[in-house]
Amino acid sequence: MRVELFNVPVDILSLEQTVSLAHNAMRSRTRLHHVAINVAKLVTLKSNTELSDDVASSDIVGIDGMGIALALRINGHKSVTRVTGVDLMAAVLAICAEDGYRPFFLGATDDVVYKAVRATEITHPNIRFAGFHHGYFAEEAEDEVLQQIRASGADCLFIGMPTPRKERLLRRWRDHLNIPFIMGVGGGFDIVAGNVQRAPLWMQNCGLEWVYRVYQEPRRMWWRYARTNMIFLCMLAQLTARRLIAGKT
Numbered sequence: 399m400r401v402e403l404f405n406v407p408v409d410i411l412s413l414e415q416t417v418s419l420a421h422n423a424m425r426s427r428t429r430l431h432h433v434a435i436n437v438a439k440l441v442t443l444k445s446n447t448e449l450s451d452d453v454a455s456s457d458i459v460g461i462d463g464m465g466i467a468l469a470l471r472i473n474g475h476k477s478v479t480r481v482t483g484v485d486l487m488a489a490v491l492a493i494c495a496e497d498g499y500r501p502f503f504l505g506a507t508d509d510v511v512y513k514a515v516r517a518t519e520i521t522h523p524n525i526r527f528a529g530f531h532h533g534y535f536a537e538e539a540e541d542e543v544l545q546q547i548r549a550s551g552a553d554c555l556f557i558g559m560p561t562p563r564k565e566r567l568l569r570r571w572r573d574h575l576n577i578p579f580i581m582g583v584g585g586g587f588d589i590v591a592g593n594v595q596r597a598p599l600w601m602q603n604c605g606l607e608w609v610y611r612v613y614q615e616p617r618r619m620w621w622r623y624a625r626t627n628m629i630f631l632c633m634l635a636q637l638t639a640r641r642l643i644a645g646k647t
Contacts, residue, residue: 400459401470401473401475403440403466403469403473404440404444404469404637406435406444406450406453406454406459407453407454408435408459408461408470409458409460409461410470410475410477410478411458411460411461411481413479413481413486413489416432416458416481416486417486417489419458420432420486420490420493420554421490423578423579424493424499424553424578424579427578428578429457429572429573429577429578429580430578430579430580431456431457431568431569431572431580431581432456432458432460432486432579432580432581432582433452433453433459433460433565433581433582434460434462434481434482434483434486434582434583434584435459435460435461435462435466436462436463436465437463437465437626437627437630438463438561438623438626439453439462439561440466440630441629441630442561442562442626443562446562448566449561451569452565452566452568452569453565455569456568456569460483460486461478461479461480461481462480462481462482462483464480464602464607465627465630465634467479468634469633469634469637472634472637472638473637474641482602483581483583483584484583484586484589484590484596487556487581487583487586487590490554491518491522491525492522494525494553494554495522495524496524500528500550500552500553500554501518501527501552501553501554501555501556502527502529502530502547502552502554502555502577503515503530503531503556503558504530504531504547504555504556504557504558504559505556505557505558505559505564505583506532506533506558506587506591507532507533507534508532510558510588510591510593511530511531511587512530513591513592514530514558514588514590515530517590517591517592518590528551528553529546529547529550529552531543531547533557533558540567544567544574544575547577548574548575548576548577552577553578553579554577554579554580554581555579555580555581556581556582556583556586556587557580557581557582557583558582558583558584558585558586558587559582559584560584561582561584564582565582568580568582594614595614
């Protein structure tokens, strides 16, 4: 079910529902472009029209952040579950291993993406990759890299690049790649490769995964989360106030 949150489209789907849609897309060879949205991305796109258009034009806008789920609940949507990009990627890769679909990894450094591929092959010995490529290529090499991905015949594409680069790239190329399921995974390859650890489950469930990320990468992450979280808290306060006023009238 697609709804709006702060004038941003969001799809309320469970992990099982999202995985089923991805599976159907690969089975039927029908394009399905998934974008995961969290607090940082939502705050960024409010001041970035191009990113806002990129997100709105995707086929699924998944709820990646606990803050997004909380805001939706405050806005009256009770049956909201968080579907992280890492969990969705893991579930789709399991289907690839079982049914013979071939993924392609694009992003991160040479070392990280290779380690992510090898870790996936260890977890799923039956999986067969269509290919992989690092994400640090020059703009003038973009056409060559994306043509390589198209020629691979991949069934799904996971892109581990920062926002807004991956959103811009996916919107520009998604109709030319002939790949059914495509999604951005941000820093997901670092997690799969074992370079970055996910927060303990209790922190994930409490919406504190960002605290764990800051703990692991303080120099890179603290300002990003401090800025976007403060802005989002103000947005959340305004939303709560509007709901309370509406409830009294």
